[in-house]
Amino acid sequence: MSGGSDVLIVGGGLAGCTVAGQLAQAGRAGDVTIFEAEPEAPYDRPPLTKSFLASEDLLSAWPVWAPRDVEWRYDAVDSIDLARRAIVTRSGEVLTASTIVIAVGARARILPQRSDRIRTIRTAADARVLRDQVASGANRFLIEGAGPLGLEIASTLASAGVRVTVVDPAPAPMMRLLGGHLSDDVNAWAEESGVELLLGCRVTESHDTDSPTGVLARIGDGPLEAYDGMVSAVGIEANPLELHGTTGPVTSPILADEHGRILDPEGLPIDSVFAVGDIVGFRQPDGSIARSEAWSSARVQGEAIARHLLGKPSLQAPVPYFWTRQFGRMIQVLGEVGPGSEIKVAREVPGATGKLYRVARDGVPVGYIGVNAQRLVAQLQVQGGKLAHWRLGDV
């Protein structure tokens, strides 16, 4: 099969679809087969914690990034032989391909010793379950995890009149996204929306109650309290997939180079096997491994693989972008806003409450955070190139 043109994509989420879609646009739709484990037409995930959770079924199936003209197979892939480029599907089929792209994505992580009643939001089915619970009268929820996902869910549920408590051991909300910055602001937004945000503590005990979804939980050394439901938003873990055919263990995240090629234990790219999306880590100049769960990152990575397969030159990766909408605010993060950086207000939106913050490390700008400051964020991004060279004077 080597030298052939067939491309097998394992996973039909945004990342896998981006590779497939770019190949299809280049006239290669006939070469592409996508294996998707979820028995549902492709859909976009960001609305799941927002509009979709809040109200009617507005989820658009077949979003523009999902190609219809490639072959779709609704079957999970259980194992992949990276050396032979062979897959084994859940239904027992064995297939080989010239090129394999691993885009299996991740599932919600649940901390150990949690009741089976704990809900997550990763799929449309998950969001429907939670929405139905609220619709049938559940009005007191405990959310574990104060990352963007946990706070988006809290914000949406609070708007629906639900009493929400969010608990997280981190000292600040959205610690990984905001690096500890804007903690007072996020706390104030939560408070004004009636959401109780408990930081620096964790759920120490939880039991089922007699009601069908109810949970009794203890936070820190506080009393046991009753909730109508509990939601876990403590991050993700790679979907299970057995990989073999390398000379050593495959790491999690799967390490890949800038073209998305999977690296073997010696750090050399494995022939014609790629990985994309939440499951992939990239070695940084300082030796650390960076992984991104961002929507725009899945796009950028998918496009890099497609360009490599099509023999097109690589594009310069744009500055990382992440957003979250919660408590009536649009929060946009550009660049890397890690711990140990300094923040200051760079611009205020005239006549409104929006602000653009500049984040620097040792005096060098490393990121920007916009809160209801979309125009200012846009004016930075269109300057292109490296974030450190962006000029605020033009904003």
Place this chain on the structure above:
Amino acid sequence: MRVEVDSSKCQGHNRCMIFAPDVFEVDDYGFATVRADGEIPPEQIEAVKHAVVNCPELAIIVRED
């Protein structure tokens, strides 16, 4: 080919303006609009397609006429 932005969906991510700055601009509130009359010049078609699939709100509509 014509392009428009569904203003009820646009949330000001501004990806379109980054990928196709000659076609899209952003208004005073941070929301995208199409420059000129929405007719896509042939040399901009690829950039517009790029913008379409990179819009997180799926707010860009391209119509073949």
